[in-house]
Amino acid sequence: MKRGAKGPNAGSFKRGQSGNPGGKPKDLASPEARKVMADIKALAKEYAEEAIKTLAEVMKDAKAPHAAKVAASTAILDRGYGKPSQPIEGQINLFDRMSEDEHRAILAALDALAAREQPLLIEARPVEEGQTAH
Numbered sequence: 001m002k003r004g005a006k007g008p009n010a011g012s013f014k015r016g017q018s019g020n021p022g023g024k025p026k027d028l029a030s031p032e033a034r035k036v037m038a039d040i041k042a043l044a045k046e047y048a049e050e051a052i053k054t055l056a057e058v059m060k061d062a063k064a065p066h067a068a069k070v071a072a073s074t075a076i077l078d079r080g081y082g083k084p085s086q087p088i089e090g091q092i093n094l095f096d097r098m099s100e101d102e103h104r105a106i107l108a109a110l111d112a113l114a115a116r117e118q119p120l121l122i123e124a125r126p127v128e129e130g131q132t133a134h
Contacts, residue, residue: 052076 058064058072095103 052079 055072055076059069059076061069064072095106098106
């Protein structure tokens with residue numbers, strides 16, 4: 001048996017044979033994939049109340065290991081209040097990624113804005129899910 005392999009069929013792929021002959025999963029943006037995901041979510045929601053009750057039982061069980069209690073408590077809080085936000089730090093300089101023509105266009109637009117006597121009014125409208133902003 002190969003190093004790290006486990007089970008009776010471990011390491012049974014022949015050299016050059018794919019372990020994933022179906023290839024990469026299809027794009028989740030396809031209508032078929034969205035329907036499958038919607039069906040899975042609907043099925044999971046049918047068990048939501050029972051799952052929360054089970055988590056609460058584990059959380060309250062005096063004999064349960066502390067790790068199980070913490071995991072159950074965290075799962076309940078995450079579902080009730082959402083996962084806590086995690087700040088992300090980083091710097092992105094989009095100007096460095098632009099072409100010279102894009103630099104000139106932005107600078108010209110900024111010059112035009114600076115020359116305006118009236119403040120610029122920007123009209124915004126919400127973008128519906130699945131649409132792109134124009």
